Amino acid sequence: MPTWLHIVIWILVVYIVISIVLYYVQDYFLFKPEKLPRDYEFYYENQVVKEYNLETRDGAVINGLHFCVKHPKGVVLYLKGNSKSIKGWGKFAVDFTRHGYDVIMVDYRGFGKSSGKRSQKAIKRDLQYVYDKIREQVAEKYIILYGRSLGSGFATKLASMNNPKMLILDAPYYSLTKVTGRYMPFMPLSIIMRYPMPTYKWLKYVNCPVHIIHGTKDNLIPFKTSVKLSQIKPKLTRLYPIIGGGHKNLNNFESYHRMLGEIITSEPQKIDLESTSLGVKHSAGN
Incomplete structure (x- = not known):
């Protein structure tokens, strides 16, 4: 056997072995769960919260929190990112309860x-x-879906199969395959990814208003990702850039809270396009 062929075969074997390993260990790279003891008691200052457990048809238990307000305007189903548990994520419920909305948060399987x-x-x-x-x-017209990072894909999938009031995506990805591909460009990710999470595909079937919030200096999921997503259903979508915002610090920007408030408290306005400058062309000198 020629030396070059021997080398090629070894490279191919190593490539296949690495691909198989990645297939089975990717769960540990994608998810960073925090386990909580069964007797852990949730507490959030100045928040009324109820804990619940739902048993699924395959015997799993999904633990969640319901942040309650008096006379709620609706409810926000908040789907969190890939780390920790709702123990810490629950602190963000105040961004919605302050506007008069109940908030539901759940931990994914293996979290909390x-x-x-x-x-x-x-x-x-x-x-x-x-x-x-x-x-x-x-009623669905009072349900808001909010997906943060990892949760943005799941929120989009839910919106594509249901009819919520609106979908809010916070630092969303085009697909997890695309995100992972930035770090492993030579691996067959379309084959080995167990969590491809094709947000862009699911977004095509969303029929409610879509609001995308993204930091312009997000180094994990680039801002241009949201620009691409906003072009999928442009008539239903608005993009809100947080100037200077990263991936994990949008809540520390005043502009984030201002935009979020405008999104969930404002009603969509119909525009009479015939009364606007739509279609007017600039003259050569302008």
């Missing part, structure tokens, strides 16, 4: 007090179950 074998299909099924439970109590 939630149990069950994790997979993209299982998490999607769990979240639809949670959505159905909310829909039993609240």
